[in-house]
Amino acid sequence: MAHPSQLGFQDAASPVMEELLHFHDHALMIVFLISTLVLYIIVAMVSTKLTNKHILDSQEIEIIWTILPAVILILIALPSLRILYLMDEINDPHLTIKAVGHQWYWSYEYTDYEDLAFDSYMIPTQDLTPGQFRLLEADHRMVVPVESPIRVLISAEDVLHSWAVPSLGVKMDAVPGRLNQTAFIASRPGVFYGQCSEICGANHSFMPIVVEAVPLQHFENWSSLMLEDA
Incomplete structure (x- = not known):
């Protein structure tokens, strides 16, 4: 952070x-x-003071x-x-997530699950709780298991966006009509913040990206709860 x-x-x-x-x-x-x-x-x-003005080469x-x-x-x-x-290098990813940029929010789809998808909007300043970060918090986090290869498919619905999380060393353009891909391995549990890194309109600064890396058991519990609510 x-x-x-x-x-x-x-x-x-x-x-x-x-x-x-x-x-x-x-x-x-x-x-x-x-x-x-x-x-x-x-x-x-x-x-x-030892100069030589006559050296040509x-x-x-x-x-x-x-x-x-x-x-x-x-x-x-x-x-x-x-x-x-x-x-x-993207070798045998354990999980594939599709991230789509919109004006001005992100939507995520876990392609290994049938109905695990959601939109992620920035939490307005007036709704933040103590300890949360202005312009960086999202109502839904992209949850991933720790120490697992994650592939992210990135595209956009309307204009150019860019999916970037500095702590994970990830930055990939989201282009309408094109599917880009990148990969990462979260080496430790934690919450990692990023933002759209391509000017995409009036609310470009209000497109946070929040990746939460958790142990595998916690991820399985989270995915089960999300599927039950779907």
Whole structure:
């Protein structure tokens, strides 16, 4: 969950998000080293009196500033490509959920069950109870079992939307007439918040996404109650 004055990412709640955090630290360290080197060269050039205005070329320097950037790009590209392929992997999902964006709410359908579907609207500010978050609470949460591969099929009914939950490392566009898919594994129990991340109209800010990860037994109890009420 995000908090005021936060500078870093939200705590990772999925293996993919943990990989993204590690890659962020890896890339940031490379940027820091490059910035330090450039700053050192600038200070050295400004402060030294040993200048040579007659150097036209230097084969050694040209080789260095050609090879070094190539090596740096490879060090960034390889882990990045690995994570990209990891995010696209969907192997034997235990549960498939269809999320459809509307102006301005989400509807969810658990495709492994016959009649388990519901709409999820934002809870208005005046109806919030102590401890709930403004603009982030929904009247129905998307409940999933912990440590199970979850596939989410994402589409939209009217305009472009985007289904995003930062703690789970998930963000996928919802496009009318197109069915996109993504996957995640919730590595710990908890409630994870997200919002529509594609400007979709006047109430774009009022489309929260709430994912609740619970133990498998609790999920089975919840699904049974939802099916009884259907």
